[in-house]
Amino acid sequence: xxxxxxxxxxxxxxxxxxxxxxxxxxxxxxxxxxxxxxxxxxxxxxxxxxxxxxxxxxxxxxxxxxxxxxxxxxxxxxxxxxxxxxxxxxxxxxxxxxxxxxxxxxxxxxxxxxxxxxxxxxxxxx
Numbered sequence: 001x002x003x004x005x006x007x008x009x010x011x012x013x014x015x016x017x018x019x020x021x022x023x024x025x026x027x028x029x030x031x032x033x034x035x036x037x038x039x040x041x042x043x044x045x046x047x048x049x050x051x052x053x054x055x056x057x058x059x060x061x062x063x064x065x066x067x068x069x070x071x072x073x074x075x076x077x078x079x080x081x082x083x084x085x086x087x088x089x090x091x092x093x094x095x096x097x098x099x100x101x102x103x104x105x106x107x108x109x110x111x112x113x114x115x116x117x118x119x120x121x122x123x124x125x126x
Contacts (some may be wrong), residue, residue, distance in 0.1 A: 005045050016034070016066065016097070017065055017066055017097060018066070058105070058106075059103040059104065059105070060103075060104055060105070060106055060109040060111075060125050060126065061099050061101070061102045061103070061104075061125070061126045062099065062100045062101045062102075062104065062109045062112050062113060062123060062124075062125055063097055063098065063100065063123065063124045063125075063126060064078070064092065064093065064096045064098055064099075064100050064116065064121060064122070064123055065094040065096055065097045065099060065122045065123065065124050066096055066097075066121065066122040067094065067121055068119075068120035068121045068122060069120055070119060071093055071094070072096055073092050073119035073120060074093050074116060074120060074121040075089045075090050075118050076089075076119075077115050077116050078092055078093055078100060078116070078121055079114075081100070081101075081112055081115060081117070082100055082101065084085040093121075097124075100112060100116075100123070106125075109125045113125060
């Protein structure tokens, strides 16, 4: 890669999620393009096939997208709720977005989200 490209990649690696979203929007506007992936047209299911999309999701992933301004408080909650050591919790928060818990019930996911958002973190349930 050229020196310019390498420098640009390093700058992008150091950006926050919000800065990256702003960059994508600016690039879309400037060049008249869309960052959305193309959508393929799916074939209609057979008449006897049960639609898989109709099944309600029962397992969710809790993803920390940003540690927020008070990362120390977020690290404490992550440490307690995820059963991690201090170093592991700090690494997880510092390297957001990262999954905190995977395949948990909606009730457990909402409870964890509420605790982290209460101390200033940003959480997504997928």
